[in-house]
Amino acid sequence: MKGFKTRLRDGLLIIAITGWTFVGAAIAQETIRVGLMDLNATDSFRCQSAQGNYEWVLPDGQKLGPLKGMPTVTSHNGGFQISSVEFPEPLPYVILQPVSIDARLRIVTSAVGYRQYPGALHFVHVDDIPQFIMESTLEDYLPGVLATEVGKGHAMSFYAAHAMISRTYATKSMGRHRMAGFDLCDQVHCQVFDGTSTVNDTLQRGCQSTRSLILVDRLGRAATTAFHSNCGGKTWAGSDVWSDQLPYLQSVDDAACADAPHARWSQTVPRQEWDEFWSLHEADSMQGLLTARKRYGWPSASFQINPDSLRPDVYKVVGSGFGHGVGLCQEGAMQRALSGATAWEILQHYYNGVRLSKSDQL
Ligand SMILES: [Zn+2]
Numbered sequence: 001m002k003g004f005k006t007r008l009r010d011g012l013l014i015i016a017i018t019g020w021t022f023v024g025a026a027i028a029q030e031t032i033r034v035g036l037m038d039l040n041a042t043d044s045f046r047c048q049s050a051q052g053n054y055e056w057v058l059p060d061g062q063k064l065g066p067l068k069g070m071p072t073v074t075s076h077n078g079g080f081q082i083s084s085v086e087f088p089e090p091l092p093y094v095i096l097q098p099v100s101i102d103a104r105l106r107i108v109t110s111a112v113g114y115r116q117y118p119g120a121l122h123f124v125h126v127d128d129i130p131q132f133i134m135e136s137t138l139e140d141y142l143p144g145v146l147a148t149e150v151g152k153g154h155a156m157s158f159y160a161a162h163a164m165i166s167r168t169y170a171t172k173s174m175g176r177h178r179m180a181g182f183d184l185c186d187q188v189h190c191q192v193f194d195g196t197s198t199v200n201d202t203l204q205r206g207c208q209s210t211r212s213l214i215l216v217d218r219l220g221r222a223a224t225t226a227f228h229s230n231c232g233g234k235t236w237a238g239s240d241v242w243s244d245q246l247p248y249l250q251s252v253d254d255a256a257c258a259d260a261p262h263a264r265w266s267q268t269v270p271r272q273e274w275d276e277f278w279s280l281h282e283a284d285s286m287q288g289l290l291t292a293r294k295r296y297g298w299p300s301a302s303f304q305i306n307p308d309s310l311r312p313d314v315y316k317v318v319g320s321g322f323g324h325g326v327g328l329c330q331e332g333a334m335q336r337a338l339s340g341a342t343a344w345e346i347l348q349h350y351y352n353g354v355r356l357s358k359s360d361q362l
């Protein structure tokens, strides 16, 4: 297809911005483009409207007709063929664009099964490889992030706190994958996002109750909202683990996570190997703890090495916590929410001195 320029001279991928999110909305909402890496290189899948209506559109705005039934989309000869759309040759770039603001799209593939996405879905062939990019409002994307990252069954103030963390991260990271044509990927590299099919009312209300709110530092810049599963009783300062000296990432005590699933762990390590390793790192013990965690794949850098009375050739390693230990402790925050803490009380405990701001006021 002539006229579908998907690349600039410098290799930057151009993604058509559909602008649909602003149609009919009283207030303009921030748009986010998410690279759906789980779907990449998918050769064939089926799609269907789960809610509202969609239409097939080319990047120049030409409409190819409504999405009807559950057509099959096949990647073929450098483009896409859609079973319900007649076109003389495969389309290198086509968009499923929502007609209504609350539309949701259902995708079924053999690789990932069933996924549901808000907003528009861009189908793009880049170097003959099919790629998929979701374009939605930031607020429609967030519940899917929380559903994937923290799951169901939590108190609403925990969801509200985590929504502000994840919204801050997304705002701060906009354009991280600009050269690939989207803002964030859907993997752990950015924020894990498996769509919105498992979003429930409590989670949705937690996100909506903090709409547009992000955490900023004293200078009004989006904060680095680090978080982890369990701190083991005390969080680490950011400067302990990374080189950054951020005033709001200080070490704080946390009794709330003491009985949580990831509070304790144990391992063994060969005695001679450990003695040799530690003799090289003892002089710089914090760095030694971090290096040991990385080398042995331990859940955290908080641990004690004890003799094993039954096995003289190994040490027992008794550890606490799970993750890097900086910022918000998720299991502590979950418990605080169950005990009645508000979202803001939770955030103030783990991020000392941050303020709230609107994401559009940065
Ligand atoms: Zn990423």
Ligand SMILES: [Zn+2]
Pocket (backbone or CB within 6 Å): 230, 231, 232, 233, 234, 254, 256, 257, 329, 331, 332
């Ligand atoms: Zn904790």
